[in-house]
Structure formats: structure tokens, C-alpha cells
Amino acid sequence: MKRLLTILQLFCCTSLAAQTSYSPPVTFTAEQDHQNMMDQLGIRKLRPGPSGNENAPNHANYDEALANPYPQLPDALTTKNGKKVTTPDMWWKQRRPEIIEDMEREVYGRLPKKTPAVTWTVKIQEREFVGRTPVLVKQLVGHVDNSEYPLIDVNISMVLVTPLNAKGKVPVLMMFGRPVLPAPVQPDPESMEKINDAIKKLLVNADPELKTVFEKYPAYNPVQRSAAVNPFGPPPATGAEPSEQLLAAGWGYATIDPGSIQADNGAGLTRGIIGLVNKGQPRKPDDWGSLRAWAWGAARGLDYLETDTMVNAKHVGIEGVSRYGKAALVTQAFEPRFAIALIGSSGKGGAVPHRRNYGEAVENLTASGEYHWMCGNYLKYGTAESSFGSKTTADLPVDSHELIALCAPRPVFISYGIPAGGDPGWLDQQGSYMAAVAAGPVFRLLGARDLGVADDYKTAKMPVHNTSMLDGELAWRQHDGGHTDAPNMKYFISWAKKYTTD
Secondary structure: OHHHHHHHHHHHHHHHHHHHOOOOOOOOOHHHHHHHHHHHHOEEEEOOOOEOOOOOOOEOOOOHHHOOOOOOOOOOOEOOOOOEOOOHHHHHHHHHHHHHHHHHHHHHOEOOOOOOOEEEEEEEEEEEEEOOEEEEEEEEEEEEOOOOOOOOOOEEEEEEEEEOOOOOOEEEEEEEOOOOOOOOOOOOHHHHHHHHHHHHHHHHHHOOOHHHHHHHOOOOOOOOOOOOOOOOOOOOOOOOOHHHHHHHOOOEEEEEOHHHOOOOOHHHHHOHHHHHHOOOOOOOOOEOOHHHHHHHHHHHHHHHHOOOOOEEEEEEEEEEEOHHHHHHHHHHHHOOOOOEEEEEOOOEOOOEOOOOOOOOOHHHHHOOOOHHHOOHHHHHHHEEEEOOOOOOHHHOOOOHHHHHHOOOOOOEEEEEOOHHHOOOHHHOHHHHHHHHHHHHHHHHHOOOOOOOOOOOOOOOOOOOOOOOEOOOOEEEEEOOOOOOOHHHHHHHHHHHOOOOOO
16 A cells, blocks of 8 residues: 555656646737747838728728739749649649648648647537527537647537438538527526526525615516527528528538637737647747638537538538638638638638738738738738848739639639628728639639639629629629628528539
């Protein structure tokens, strides 16, 4: 026994020593982290981004005549040594790897050579109703293995909703957003009354003056029944909510929380999955940014969906709006298991060319609180003074049309609203349309259909809103609403049916 105790004491001491040997994570403000990256790159001064305030002296440009200072985009079908890509084999083996290398090194960052495993647990499983559709809801937690650095804990949050009346496995649309149970099963009215009576007694015991309040308002109850939640945001002006439309069409949907993967700020870069892999230390210039980290998290969510008996894992799509639209496009581009994508109002860093000078500019991403979306090397393209001189977006070796092209031949639906409806002109809807046109030749080379536009991307004019360009794997539609893709959901579902039917 004495020998056993000695061994246990030695083990405990060794474990304690191992725990205390970890260096604590660096704690930076976003400004400090940003400056640290500038120092690593030798950047002394960045150009400021234009203001969204039209009355400001440095207001953003909204004059189309001034929008294309660097009109020539890199040719997606010309290799670095100048050869034209004429076959799918050349694309897959030569040109696509070149684009991925440049995208990773200069724009979105590289995934670490080794990322930790994720173990998924079903926290809650219950039957609910979404509208009139009976569904099975699973609240899931994906614990990221932190055994190599226990000081940072990452738990990915996701909710999966699948229709119970489906005859077989269903396609699923995964979206970036806040995971919530759509219509949680709740106590019956009699049980709710008992709960509220007990809570009132506790409150009165804690503060006797509350007795007078409850007597004055006898119908008031501290705990109310929860209302159903629409995870897709505001519903369209007409028609059913997007979640109900998906379920009615035989789809399931999942929501995955980007913030549970990686914080949406520069101060969080030494935490989350990026901080965990870096053991709490700041990024290097080609390390991944938040967009790529969110995409990695979505891929881990897909790992779970591949094990779920109610999900057709061959037909899982990815969806997002605004910054999450950027993340959805990055996800589709870099993770080939996602079968289809709905990209909503993604703007710069998403489907809009970096070279466009309209609304949001590259300098808004390099010099502001949005720099964490990208890798550190991206800062170079907003540089005014540095050890390497100055660079502009014209120096970028890649652009957004090539990000779209990386998705080919898998289907991609690019969605926007209109400025008059609340989708800001800052997002440059015309620029995204030009990028989609420029990506078309890659889709055609791979046997897929593009937008069907014969115009050169430099002169292509965006069609009038509510014009559906949905005949091919590359699709475009600008609805007459605001900063959401909800009005386009019914069009997406109809279009996607061609590609999600076994």
C-alpha cells in the first residue's frame, strides 16, 4: 500500500509539473495584435480605408467610372508559367493547386499541418414542430481535443433539425449563425403554474417587498413559454419562413456558431481554434484567419453529419450572409465535401473582387477591426510604407473570381439584395456579378454551366433585380429585399433540387 501511495504521489506531482509547464496564452487587444502583425511584416504605415459616411472627406467611391483602377483580373485559366489551361486535368493538377497556394499564403491563411480531433456529443434530442412539420432536433457539442494545450477549451455549438416525415435520408443546409432549438418542448400549463408559484415564493423570501408587486399584478409570471425561433433571421415579406420552406421541400438544416469556433475579433486570435493550435501565441503572417477557421469548423460539423442516419451526407450545403457569406464561400472553395452553396451578400473578402474600388475597399479589411478575417500577409496589400515599399490590390496574385472558381463544378448560388431594400451599396453587388461572370470559364471547362453571359466581365452589367439566372451550376439572383438571403430561399430550393436528387 505504501509503495502504491508513493507511485500515486509521484504521478500527481508529474502531472502537476506538466500542467504548470504550459505558457499562458498571450493576451492582446485587437490593436496590439494588429500592430504585432505589422511589426512581423515590416509595415510602418497602412492606408486608411474609406468611410461609409458619404459626407466624410474620405468617403467611399460609388462612381462606377472610378471603380476599376485595376480592371484586369488574374486569368484563372493561365498557369504561372503562362500556359493556357485547356483540359480539366490541367485545372485539377496544375492551375487549381497554384490558386489554392496563393489564396492560402496571401489572403485567407493556411490550415495548420495538424489540427486536433473533434468529438461530437448529442446534448439534447427532442421532437418539435416547425410550423406544421414534425422535426427531430439535436443540440450538438463538438469538443476539440485540447490535450496538447489544456489552457484553451474549444467547444463547437451546432443544432441539427431534420423532418420526421421524410421517407429517407435528407439533404441538409448548414448555415453560419446562432444555434437555437426552434420550438423547444416545454412544460404544460399546469406545470408552468407550479414552477412560477415556486419562483415567486423564492423571490418573496429573498425580498419581501416583491409580495406587493405580485399582488398588484396577479397575472404576471416570471417564467413565460418560449416563442418559436426562426434561425434564418427576419422572414421574407411574403411566403413562409426559410426554415419552413426547407422542411416542406424535404430538407433539414443545421446552424453552427462561428463564435464557438473562433472569435470574430483580433483580440481573440490567441484563443479559439487558432489560439489552441498556436498554444496561445500570436499568429505568423500566413496563419489562418477567422474566415478559414470558421470554414474548418463547418467541415468538422460535416464530419458529424456524415454519421447521422437521417442526413444524406452527399447533399450537404453551406449558407451564410455578410461576413458569414464570405465564410460560406471560403468553406465551399476549400472543402470539397460540401455539395452546394448559398452565398448571401458577401462583399469584399467574399465574392467581390479585391481590385474593385467601390464601397468597401481592401484597406477597410487591412487597417480596421476586420483584419482578423484574413491572414496576416493580406495586410501587405494596404501598405503605404514598409521595408518592402508599398503595395496595392493590383499586386495580389489572385482575386475573388478564382475563389468562386475553386468551387467548380459544384453548384454555387450568389445572392444579394438591393441598396433601396437595405442591402448596402457598400457591398458592391455589381462587383460580385462581374466576379461571377469571370469565374464562368472554369465552370464551363469542367462541364458545368455558368451564368450564360457572353459579355466580358469588365463590361458585364448586372441585370435588373428579381432577374433569375438559375439555369446552371453557377447561379445569380438579386432580390428586392435587404441584407438577407431569405427572399431568395424559394429560388435556391427550386434550383438546388436539380443537384440534390439521387
